[in-house]
Amino acid sequence: MGTPNSSRTWGQHLAALTAESSSIFDADFFDRFGNRMWSPSVADKVAAHTFHIELISRVATQPLGYSSGVEERALTSIFELFGRARVITQQKPDCETFETIVWHVLNAYVRPFTAKWHARSVSGELNALDSSDTFRAELKIIQSCLIALDDVLNSIRDREGLSASISGHSIDQTVKIEMERPVGWRPSGEVAHGNRSYLSKAEEERVCQRRKFYKVDERDWAAGLALSGGGIRSATFAMGIMVAFSKRGLLPQFDYLSTVSGGGYAGSFLTQLLGTAAPESNLSLRENDLPFKRDEGESELLRRIRHGASYLSGSVWERFTLVMAQAQGIFLTLVIVLSLISVVAFGDYILRSEISDRIWNEIALYSSIGLIGLFLAVPLLRGWSGRSLAGETSWMALLGALFVVPPLWVGLGGIHRLTDLFLFERSGVEQLIIIWTVVGSLFIIIGAAFARISLSRPIILSAISIAVLAVAEASAYRAFQIVGLGSAALFTAGAVLLLTALWFVLDINSTSLHNFYRTKLARAFLIDGLCRPAKPIKLSAVDSSRSPFPILNCALNVPGSTDPRMRGRHADVMSFTPVAAGAPLIDYSPIMDWEGANPSLDLATAMALSGAALSPQMGLRTKRYSSFWLTVLNLRLGAWLRNPKAIGRRTSRPTVKNLLQELLATADEKGTYVQISDGGHIENLGIYELLRRRCRFIVAVDGEHDEKMTFHGLTNLQRLAYIDFGITIEANLEDLRLGNEGFSRSHFRFCRVRYPLGQSDQQEEIGYLAYLKLSLTGNEGEFIRRYKLDEPAFPHHSTANQFFTEVQFEAYRALGEHVGDKMFLPAITGLSDGPVIDIKDWFIGLGNGFLDPLQSNFPNCS
Structure with missing residues (x-):
């Protein structure tokens, strides 16, 4: 060491530094070097x-953004540093002082640290975010x-240390300033400072009631949890x-707790x-109350849900009943x-009995020629008169129908003769052989087409539907x-009656x-505090003080x-809530009005409708070629609800008319009854209603x-x-x-949620979406990794599989739970993972780890 220039020992000097700087020296170090005199050399x-x-x-010493992807470089x-030292x-x-x-x-x-992570890096573990x-x-x-260490080194050279000069904090501060922007909460989707309705005020009161119960600070913004279908x-x-x-x-x-379909079971x-x-009960959302409180194991309430995982299973008698x-x-x-086909066939029979096929063929021929001439003449006449042909939609539809009727009539007559040839002019044994041969061949052909050419499915199903209806009409005619x-008239009269x-x-x-499905769901998921099946509560009767405000989404x-x-x-x-129900197309009405118009409407009904995945009409996936068969085979989990705004109309139940609308996929919003099915048929994440309410923070669980x-x-x-609200969701999903290897990186x-500027807004409002995806990254526990080996389809078993085993x-x-725990790692949030985390601090921590600053927040350096 150099010549002493200080009267302090190493122990005294190092102890005088900040607590963080002195913490890197343990008792053993001070025993060995603490009595040396502090006198660094040149x-x-x-x-x-x-x-x-x-x-x-x-x-190595700079803040490492969560999605920056430079873990291996940081390790290197x-x-x-060993080589440089x-x-x-x-x-x-x-x-000598520096070296020690x-x-x-x-x-x-x-x-x-480097010894541990070098081996893991070589094995590729750091490739997964x-x-x-x-x-x-x-x-x-x-x-x-x-x-x-740098602070200690700078004390050697009498300079300021790295803790004061480390870069990167300015970016964190920029993101934090952005995330502190206010976002105006809109209960029921209505502007807070506008002329708000009773429904908006009632929803706000219920939300504030829950905040008061849980002692959540009053705030002018909202947070929502969305559980997907x-x-x-x-x-x-x-x-x-x-x-x-x-x-x-x-x-x-x-x-808010906004749910769709399967997410609605949990919600x-x-x-x-x-x-x-x-x-006086100990039931609440607090971590020390049921149902989430853990003693030696999972609470009995959550275990009851586990036992209901195979909710569609039942006794032999239940299956027979189904x-x-x-x-x-x-x-x-x-x-x-x-019956409808019989009526059509009877009319066909009367007309063909009175008029011979030769005359019908002549009528078809001459009418076709006349219609062709009319089609050629109409544009000339319209052009001569200066009127637009495009505006004559009703006349054009009538002409088109008249043009199509004769060929259809001739074609139907051909099917009559074909049916006679193959069936009715043969013996019973021959008929049976022909039927089985034709049906078997059709199944083989259709199966092969489905297996190889999925695009042919609409054509095949449409052709089958037309063929079946035509053969049925021909059979009735014969x-x-x-x-x-x-006898034909008597039978037809009976069909009409x-x-x-x-x-x-x-x-x-x-x-x-629907009723079977509703009952099974209610028994599995709607229970009381004693783990017993509970009578489903009316939505209007939900006590909002303990539960997040529920939004059950349907289509x-x-x-x-x-x-x-x-x-x-x-x-x-x-959507159905404890305050209102409805949709933008039919407007919103108080939930009590819906319950009055539909006595069976309760939480179980809304849950079952939200999860009615199989229905002749399925929103975005509605296909008219499949609606007919789904209706005929009674694969109908949805239901028709009476619109309370149509309460004055005469029908007291959904009728055959509504069934025909399902058959033909022609339901609309104008009738007394509206058709409701799975919310996933239009929006499967449950986020739509949270955006309508301009939630500042949203967590979406996408399963x-x-x-x-x-x-x-x-x-x-x-x-x-974007189409409905002008809202832009900025999402980078690459990781x-x-x-x-079939794994995700995260x-x-x-994501940022950029709400559009309103007339009275001074600056853009920005919300934030934490999007949690059902996924595997390869670092899960051994149980999950083993299950993946046993079940390669995991974690995306078909939704048709509703019979979960315990495993x-x-x-x-x-x-x-693994994915949820990952959201709170200090490396991501910058917060200590403790028993109580503030949602705002948590989101800001996530923003610091994930977001790049908005370009508008950078100074103009041009």
């Missing part, structure tokens, strides 16, 4: 300055040690996420349980269809020929599978609507079936949000896409 000062430059110029940068101490043999301090820190703290979370957490510890798969994954949120005290801070469980809780219910619906639908005019009776008596909701099916907004959509977003990671739900939402993304349930639940 070589020490030069070496300290050189190593200081190394520290401040490396990635830290490893290179080695060179400096070799070049400066008199730098630097090598102590490198060997005590840095070497274990999510797998690097632990690395980032440990990197922050090493960075703090290196920053503390996806059946029991989504419900289970979402339950795991909520368990992770509960451990951090976050659930009480969400104002309705909480709504029923907490919405009916007694004032078969009979479906058979009844099929029978009644066929009765209606065949039967009328056999029995004669009197039966249709009339069904029209006035039949409630088509009672013939669908209002209107493929027959003439409203231009529905063109290409065939549906609108329908939809998306094995190829194409993000249909989110991209569909982006389209709807969620599948890599070469489980989640953080399957636990795999999805554990994955949800």
Whole structure:
């Protein structure tokens, strides 16, 4: 060492530094070197300055953004410090103070870190963004040690340390300033400072009631949790996420719980349980209350949901009942269809009996010639008179119908003769052989076409539908020929009477599978505090003090609507809340009005409608070629609800007319009853209603079936949000896409939600969306990784699989909790992962880790 120039010892000098700087020296270090006199040499000062430059110029000591993707470079940068320290101490043999301090820190703290992570880096573990979370957490510890070391080195050269000069904080501050912008909450989607309705004020009161119960600070912004569709798969994954949120005290801070389909199973469980809780009960969203409280294991309430995972399973008697219910619906639908066909066949029989085929052929020929001449003449006449032909839509439709009728008539006559040739002019045995041969051949041909050419499906189903209806009409026509005019007239009169009776008596909701589905869901997910099946609560009776304000999202099916907004959509977003229900297309009415118009409407009904995945009309996926068969086979989980705004109209139940609308996919919003099905048929994430209310912070749990990671739900939402609200969702999903090994790099993304400027807005309002995706990154626990080996389809089993085993349930639940826990790593949020995390601080921490500053926030340097 050099000549002493200080009366202080090493122990005294190092203890006088900041607590952070002195913390890198343990008791053993002070026992060995603490009594030495602090007197750095000139070589020490030069070496300290050189190593200081190394520290401040490396990635190793700079803030590492979560999505920057430079983990391997940071590891290499830290490893290179050993080489630089080695060179400096070799070049400066008199730098004993520098050498002792630097090598102590490198060997005590840095070497274990680099040794551990070098092996993992070689194995490719750092290629997965999510797998690097632990690395980032440990990197922050090493960075703090290196920053503390730099402060000590600068005390050697009497300079200011790295802790005061480290860069990167300005960007964090820029993002934080952006995220502090106000976002005006709009209860029920209405502008807060406008002329608000009773519904908007009632919703605000219920939300504020919950805030008061949980002692959440009053605020002029809202936060929402959205649980996507996806059946029991989504419900289970979402339950795991909520368990992770509960451990951090976050659930009480969400104002809204917006759910779709399977997400509604989990959401309705909480709504029923907490919405009916007694004032003195220990049921709430708090981490120390049920249902999320853990003692030695999972609470009995959550375990009850686990046991209901295979909710569609049942006894032999229940299955028999289901078969009979479906058979009844099929029978009644066929009765209606065949009765209508019989009426058409009778008219066909009368006309063909009175007029010979030769005359009909002549009529068809001459009418076709006349119509062709008329088609040629009409444009000339319109052009001569100066009138536009495009405006004559009704006349053109009539001409088109007249042109089509003769060829159809001739074609139907050909089917009559073909039916006679193949069936009715042969013996019974021959008929049976021909039927089985034709039917078998059709199945083979259709199966081959489906397997190889999926695009042929619409053509095939449409052709089959037309062929079946034509053959049925021809069969009825032939039967009328056999029995004669009197019997045919009597049979047709009976069919008309039966249709009339069904029209006035039949409630088509009672013939669908909706009631069975509703009952099974209610038994599995709607329970009381004693784990017993509970009577489903009316939405208007939900106690909002303990439960987040629930929004159950459905689809209002209107493929027959003439409203231009529905063109290409065939549906609108329908929502049910404790205050109101409705859709933009039909407006919103108080929920009590809906309950009055529909006595069976309660939480179980809304949950079942939100999850009615199979329906003849399925919103964006409505296909007329399949609607007919879905109706005939009674694959109808949706239901018709009476619109309270149509309360004065005469029909007291959905009738045969509504069934025909399902058959032909022509339902609209103008009738007394509206057709409701799965919310995923229009928007599967449940975010739409949260955007309408301008939530500042949104967490979306996406558990939809998306094995190829194409993000249909989110991209569909982006389209709807921009068209309907002018809202732009900025989402970079690259790290969620599948890599070469079939894994994503991350489980989640953080997105800006840019709300449009209103007339009275001074600056753009920006919300934030934490998008959690059902995904695997490869760093999950051994149980999940083992299950993936056993079940390659995991975590995207088909939504049609609603019969989860215990192992399957636990795999999805554990994955949800794993993803939820990842959202709170200090390496991501910059916060300590404690029992109570403030939602605003959490979102700002996520923003610092994920977001780049807005370009508008940079100074103009031109």
